[in-house]
Amino acid sequence: MKQSQLFTRTRREAPKDEVSKNAQLLIRAGYIHKEMAGVYDFLPLGLRVLNKIVNIIREEINTIGGQELQMTALQDRASWEATGRFDDAAVDNWFKTKLKNGTDLGLGFTHEEPLTAIMKDHIRSFRDLPAYAYQFQTKFRNEARAKSGIMRCREFLMKDLYSFSRDQKEHDAFYEKAKQAYVKIFERLGLGDKTYITSASGGSFSKYSHEFQTLSDAGEDTIYVNEGASKKGQGAKIAVNKEVLNDEVLADLGVKRADLVEKKAIEVGNIFNLGTRFSDALGLVFQDEKGKSLPVIMGSYGIGPGRVMGTIVELFADEKGIVWPEAVAPFAVHLVALFDAGGKVRAAAEQIYADLNAKGIEVLYDDRDASAGEKFSDSDLIGIPVRWVVSEKTLAAGGAAGASVTVEVKDRKTGKVEMKKL
Amino acid sequence: MKQSQLFTRTRREAPKDEVSKNAQLLIRAGYIHKEMAGVYDFLPLGLRVLNKIVNIIREEINTIGGQELQMTALQDRASWEATGRFDDAAVDNWFKTKLKNGTDLGLGFTHEEPLTAIMKDHIRSFRDLPAYAYQFQTKFRNEARAKSGIMRCREFLMKDLYSFSRDQKEHDAFYEKAKQAYVKIFERLGLGDKTYITSASGGSFSKYSHEFQTLSDAGEDTIYVNEGASKKGQGAKIAVNKEVLNDEVLADLGVKRADLVEKKAIEVGNIFNLGTRFSDALGLVFQDEKGKSLPVIMGSYGIGPGRVMGTIVELFADEKGIVWPEAVAPFAVHLVALFDAGGKVRAAAEQIYADLNAKGIEVLYDDRDASAGEKFSDSDLIGIPVRWVVSEKTLAAGGAAGASVTVEVKDRKTGKVEMKKL
Numbered sequence: 001m002k003q004s005q006l007f008t009r010t011r012r013e014a015p016k017d018e019v020s021k022n023a024q025l026l027i028r029a030g031y032i033h034k035e036m037a038g039v040y041d042f043l044p045l046g047l048r049v050l051n052k053i054v055n056i057i058r059e060e061i062n063t064i065g066g067q068e069l070q071m072t073a074l075q076d077r078a079s080w081e082a083t084g085r086f087d088d089a090a091v092d093n094w095f096k097t098k099l100k101n102g103t104d105l106g107l108g109f110t111h112e113e114p115l116t117a118i119m120k121d122h123i124r125s126f127r128d129l130p131a132y133a134y135q136f137q138t139k140f141r142n143e144a145r146a147k148s149g150i151m152r153c154r155e156f157l158m159k160d161l162y163s164f165s166r167d168q169k170e171h172d173a174f175y176e177k178a179k180q181a182y183v184k185i186f187e188r189l190g191l192g193d194k195t196y197i198t199s200a201s202g203g204s205f206s207k208y209s210h211e212f213q214t215l216s217d218a219g220e221d222t223i224y225v226n227e228g229a230s231k232k233g234q235g236a237k238i239a240v241n242k243e244v245l246n247d248e249v250l251a252d253l254g255v256k257r258a259d260l261v262e263k264k265a266i267e268v269g270n271i272f273n274l275g276t277r278f279s280d281a282l283g284l285v286f287q288d289e290k291g292k293s294l295p296v297i298m299g300s301y302g303i304g305p306g307r308v309m310g311t312i313v314e315l316f317a318d319e320k321g322i323v324w325p326e327a328v329a330p331f332a333v334h335l336v337a338l339f340d341a342g343g344k345v346r347a348a349a350e351q352i353y354a355d356l357n358a359k360g361i362e363v364l365y366d367d368r369d370a371s372a373g374e375k376f377s378d379s380d381l382i383g384i385p386v387r388w389v390v391s392e393k394t395l396a397a398g399g400a401a402g403a404s405v406t407v408e409v410k411d412r413k414t415g416k417v418e419m420k421k422l
Numbered sequence: 423m424k425q426s427q428l429f430t431r432t433r434r435e436a437p438k439d440e441v442s443k444n445a446q447l448l449i450r451a452g453y454i455h456k457e458m459a460g461v462y463d464f465l466p467l468g469l470r471v472l473n474k475i476v477n478i479i480r481e482e483i484n485t486i487g488g489q490e491l492q493m494t495a496l497q498d499r500a501s502w503e504a505t506g507r508f509d510d511a512a513v514d515n516w517f518k519t520k521l522k523n524g525t526d527l528g529l530g531f532t533h534e535e536p537l538t539a540i541m542k543d544h545i546r547s548f549r550d551l552p553a554y555a556y557q558f559q560t561k562f563r564n565e566a567r568a569k570s571g572i573m574r575c576r577e578f579l580m581k582d583l584y585s586f587s588r589d590q591k592e593h594d595a596f597y598e599k600a601k602q603a604y605v606k607i608f609e610r611l612g613l614g615d616k617t618y619i620t621s622a623s624g625g626s627f628s629k630y631s632h633e634f635q636t637l638s639d640a641g642e643d644t645i646y647v648n649e650g651a652s653k654k655g656q657g658a659k660i661a662v663n664k665e666v667l668n669d670e671v672l673a674d675l676g677v678k679r680a681d682l683v684e685k686k687a688i689e690v691g692n693i694f695n696l697g698t699r700f701s702d703a704l705g706l707v708f709q710d711e712k713g714k715s716l717p718v719i720m721g722s723y724g725i726g727p728g729r730v731m732g733t734i735v736e737l738f739a740d741e742k743g744i745v746w747p748e749a750v751a752p753f754a755v756h757l758v759a760l761f762d763a764g765g766k767v768r769a770a771a772e773q774i775y776a777d778l779n780a781k782g783i784e785v786l787y788d789d790r791d792a793s794a795g796e797k798f799s800d801s802d803l804i805g806i807p808v809r810w811v812v813s814e815k816t817l818a819a820g821g822a823a824g825a826s827v828t829v830e831v832k833d834r835k836t837g838k839v840e841m842k843k844l
Contacts, residue, residue, distance in 0.1 A: 007489060007553035007586075009544050033540045035494050041540060042492040044555075050492075067429060070464040070472075072457050073495070073560065074517075074577045095496075095519045097529065099576075100566045107519065107529075118455045118463060122431050131429035133466075138495065138560060144522045154521075155496045164429075 001331070002353075003366040006030075008043050010378045021218060022310035023149030025322050029381045031330075038146025038154035045382070046309075048330040050157065053305040054136055056188050056327065057159050060181045064174075066134040066161055071114050073138060075106040079113035083281040093141045095154075107140035112300060115162050116278045123296065125287045126166055130174065134161035136305070148220065151266060151310040161301040166286070171297040175271065178301045182212055182269050189308060190325030194315065195268065196239035198223050199249060205275025207252070212303075213239060213265035218314040221267050224260035239265075266311045274298040316413070322383030323413050331364040334384035338372050338391035348405050349390045352422065385412050394419065423753070424775075425788045428452075430465050432800045443640060444732035445571030447744050451803045453752075460568025460576035467804070468731075470752040472579070475727040476558055478610050478749065479581050482603045486596075488556045488583055493536055495560060497528040501535035505703045515563045517576075529562035534722060537584050538700045545718065547709045548588055552596060556583035558727070570642065573688060573732040583723040588708070593719040597693065600723045604634055604691050611730060612747030616737065617690065618661035620645050621671060627697025629674070634725075635661060635687035640736040643689050646682035661687075688733045696720040738835070744805030745835050753786040756806035760794050760813035770827050771812045774844065807834050816841065 008030030015034055018024050023040065026032045031046035042050055058068070074097075080086035086106065088094055095107040108114070115133060123129060139158045146152050161178065165171035179197065186195045191214050198211040213223050222242040240249055240260070250257055276295040279285065285293045309328070316323040326332065333356060337349035349365065356363040364384060366375050372391075379387050389408040397419055398406035404421040411417075430452030437456055440446050445462065448454045453468035464472055480490070496519075502508035508528065510516055517529040530536070537555060545551060561580045568574055583600070587593035601619065608617045613636050620633040635645050644664040662671055662682070672679055698717040701707065707715045731750070738745040748754065755778060759771035771787065778785040786806060788797050794813075801809050811830040819841055820828035826843040833839075 005487070005489075007541070007544050007550065007555060009546075009550075011543070030544075033543065035496065035536065036498050039494050039496045039498075041494055041536070043540070044489045044491050047490055047492050065427070067427075067466045068469055069466050070469050072461050072463055072577050074457065074461045074562070076458050076461075095527075097517045097519045100564055105517075114457065114463070118465070119429070121433070121455065122429050122452075124431075128429065128431075133429060140496070142522055155494050 001364055003364055004368050006044060006364075008045060010381055018149070019147055020149030020151070020310075021317065022151060022313040025313055025317055025381070026150065026310075029322055029383070031322075032150065038143055038152060040150050040153065040306075045330045049309055049324070049328050050305055052328045052330075053189065053308050054157070054159070057185055057303055057305065058136070060185045060188075061134050061159070061161055064132070064177050064181050065130075066132045068135060069133055070135050070137055071108070071111050071118075073107045073140060075108045075114060077104055077106070079117045079282060080106065083113055083278060085113065093143060095140045095142045108137075109139055109141045110300075110302075111135070111137070111160055112162065112274065112278045112298070113282065116282045116284050116298070119164060119296070120282065120284050123164065123284065123286050126289055129164055129166045129286060129296065130170055131164045132161065132174070133164075134159060134301075148218065149310050150306045151218070151314075152220070153306060156304055156306045159303045159305060163299040163301070164284075165297045165299075166288070166294075168297060171273070171299060175273065175299055178271055178299070179210060182271065182301070182303070185303065186212060186214070186268065188327055190312065190327060191268065191308070191315070196223065196225055196237040196265070198239040198241050198265070199244060199253060200241040200270070201244050202273065203277075205277060206273035208244070209270060209272045211241060211267050212269035213241070214268050214311050214315070215263050216266050216311065216314050217264050219264040219266040221265050223263055223265045225263050226255050226259050227261055228259055239263075266307070266314070268308055268311055269301075269303040271301045272299060274300055317383070320377070321381030324383045324385060326385050329383070329385050331362045331384050332386065333361060333363045334379050334382065334387045335363050335365045336375050336379055336387055336389050337365070337367060338375070338389065339369070340392045344395060345391055348395055352388070352390060352405070352407065355422075380412070383412055386410070387412060388420075423786055425786055426790050428466060428786075430467060432803055440571070441569055442571030442573070442732075443739065444573060444735040447735055447739055447803070448572065448732075451744055451805070453744075454572065458576075460565055460574065462572050462575065462728075467752045471731055471746070471750050472727055474750045474752075475611060475730050476579070476581070479607055479725055479727065480558070482607045482610075483556050483581070483583055486554070486599050486603050487552075488554045490557060491555055492557050492559055493530070493533050493540075495529045495562060497530045497536060499526055499528070501539045501704060502528065505535055505700060507535065515565060517562045517564045530559075531561055531563045532722075532724075533557070533559070533582055534584065534696065534700045534720070535704065538704045538706050538720070541586060541718070542704065542706050545586065545706065545708050548711055551586055551588045551708060551718065552592055553586045554583065554596070555586075556581060556723075570640065571732050572728045573640070573736075574642070575728060578726055578728045581725045581727060585721040585723070586706075587719045587721075588710070588716075590719060593695070593721060597695065597721055600693055600721070601632060604693065604723070604725070607725065608634060608636070608690065610749055612734065612749060613690065613730070613737070618645065618647055618659040618687070620661040620663050620687070621666060621675060622663040622692070623666050624695060625699075627699060628695030630666070630671075631692060631694045633663060633689045634691035635663070636690050636733050636737070637685050638688050638733065638736050639686050641686040641688040643687050645685055645687045647685050648677050648681050649683055650681055661685075688729070688736070690730055690733055691723075691725040693723045694721060696722055739805070742799070743803030746805045746807060748807050751805070751807050753784045753806050754808065755783060755785045756801050756804065756809045757785050757787045758797050758801055758809055758811050759787070759789060760797070760811065761791070762814045766817060767813055770817055774810070774812060774827065774829065777844075802834070805834055808832070809834065810842075
């Protein structure tokens with residue numbers, strides 16, 4: 001894409017009311033726009049990053065058998081009253097609205113109830129199980145405070161997967177499979193090194209749930225990490241959420257309190273055993289091989305792609321701007337042309353741009369009439385992993401006319417520069 | 423995909439409160455689920471169709487220079503008060519909600535105001551124009567009546583494109599380009615033959631807007647069509663909305679009242695000149711070449727992918743079920759295996775399934791233990807364009823063992839059957 005055609009522009013300052021680093025940088029670089037606290041629009045660059053995150057998650061969830069669907073935000077009270085969750089006294093972050101005839105509706109903050117109701121139409125016998133359904137869908141949560149940029153929003157995209165199993169054994173096997181899929185997702189997203197599978201409170205049907213917590217001072221959670229064991233490669237990166245840290249948990253996990261270090265972390269994903277809480281309340285049953293009616297065992301598995309995007313910004317940004325990992329960068333290459341008066345540089349840059357596009361390499365081409373300083377500082381702020389500079393100087397380095405075209409290649413993360421003959 | 427793994431099942435009856443043909447069939451075939459009137463979930467088959475429609479629209483809008491973004495449903499009152507559209511007396515289909523602190527919010531039914539506000543951050547001079555921004559985003563409209571299935575929803579996906587131009591000439595050129603892109607979109611979606619560019623009321627800044635109206639008795643609109651001219655190939659398919667039919671309009675379009683026939687139609691798209699209504703109200707100005715400050719000229723261009731999906735069902739379904747055009751079908755081929763006791767048919771079907779997948783052909787493989795009658799009636803209801811049947815009979819038709827594998831190929835639309843050697 002030509003940067004002259006991208007309608008967004010960078011800016012020096014973020015809005016004064018924006019306190020989070022992730023949103024400050026994303027607004028300044030033209031990735032997002034702030035509607036109000038916790039409510040952000042994704043501009044073209046931002047939507048490209050968000051879609052890359054979504055596609056990585058989608059691929060891994062499809063691999064473990066997930067079937068994608070799309071439920072609605074508008075929620076009728078019936079299913080939610082069956083579980084006691086429609087009342088604002090039970091759930092304090094509903095956005096509520098009304099039909100013209102006065103009927104109260106909620107805007108879904110999660111989707112266990114409606115999906116359980118849908119499944120009642122489709123699950124009859126053991127032959128219909130297991131089933132795994134997921135969506136990328138916009139959730140609404142009426143947060144009293146929303147100060148973490150795109151990491152805690154009042155309106156946000158969520159990948160929510162729900163599993164429906166015949167028995168605990170089948171459920172446990174899938175729960176483990178989902179856990180491993182999550183490990184792979186966060187590795188692919190560039191967060192693997194800093195992300196810990198964290199035991200957290202489990203609710204009525206399970207001793208623990210598991211959170212995926214990424215270490216960051218911008219995090220709202222406090223976790224205890226066994227860094228020594230992780231470093232020695234003794235299995236997965238394991239941690240305990242402060243809210244459940246006690247002797248029993250330490251014994252369950254086989255770790256000593258003295259080995260644990262307190263850290264701030266961002267919850268980038270979570271997985272829950274739901275047991276029969278929703279299937280009992282809503283009557284989701286199946287007939288087993290002997291014709292006996294049994295409640296379906298459920299689990300839920302969430303990741304917020306926007307929160308992941310914010311986490312990546314928080315972790316990798318430097319004083320010059322954003323630094324995207326390759327897998328989620330809006331473009332693979334930022335081609336920056338420093339035009340000369342004669343038009344030689346423009347001709348070379350247009351050719352390089354056409355060649356990269358022909359090879360299917362995603363390139364943002366800064367073809368604007370702007371100074372070198374402005375182009376470089378915008379490029380640093382936008383944070384595409386690799387910058388190719390083409391200028392009179394780089395062309396001269398390619399040797400006499402007719403010899404190869406040369407560009408200067410700069411790695412955004414390391415700052416390393418080298419000349420590259422094309 | 424193996425049908426045994428698809429969690430949805432077909433059903434004989436639609437819900438009793440569902441009066442529209444499109445939703446009745448889509449629910450019975452397992453494409454959608456009804457949450458309440460005008461609010462439908464898209465199940466895996468339905469989401470596949472919706473995504474195909476979305477991708478066709480996206481390709482054509484990208485071709486005319488559209489840049490995709492994603493705005494939010496939650497809307498602060500500020501921008502809307504500037505245009506006088508926050509008040510329920512001015513706009514009667516808002517869904518409203520509140521923040522914890524009591525602040526009133528709306529759920530966007532369209533996005534002129536917030537996008538105009540975003541553009542104020544990015545448009546300064548004539549060099550920043552024109553700009554074309556669009557999204558596929560969920561709209562909320564508090565419809566008093568919602569009886570047309572997925573053709574008139576209270577929550578629905580919308581492609582809304584907005585243009586920002588320097589002057590009327592630049593605007594008019596893009597408006598025409600968008601009109602032609604729409605013609606191409608509806609052709610690709612299989613609706614070209616029955617879709618008319620229909621003059622409708624234009625608002626303050628333009629004599630007319632243009633609706634894309636698809637002839638159907640299920641439509642809520644009444645239009646007047648010059649069928650004779652269309653049949654004789656005299657230019658594009660042109661019509662007039664009943665709401666603006668008068669002598670002046672007939673003169674403008676150069677048609678005689680006597681040549682027009684009244685028809686029911688579904689509005690599948692519309693394009694509007696917005697003039698400076700929003701840029702004046704919200705202060706979206708740019709500096710021209712001489713440094714003069716001028717308001718930006720705007721246009722808006724909408725298509726509802728869900729309504730398109732419903733329209734396709736209404737138009738092409740027959741007494742057996744849905745009939746999808748190839749371009750939007752959830753799968754290209756429905757492979758139906760009628761298993762024998764010996765396992766020969768299963769082996770052949772699995773091989774065909776693997777071969778089709780290897781070729782990148784999307785196939786739904788009915789591998790269920792069910793009767794031939796059930797499989798055929800489900801297949802007719804689901805409406806995939808081509809059915810391949812593999813059975814003892816078709817294999818025998820392939821000749822002695824070792825000769826070619828043969829399937830029966832049936833066209834869903836024409837019912838035509840032929841044997842095909844693979």
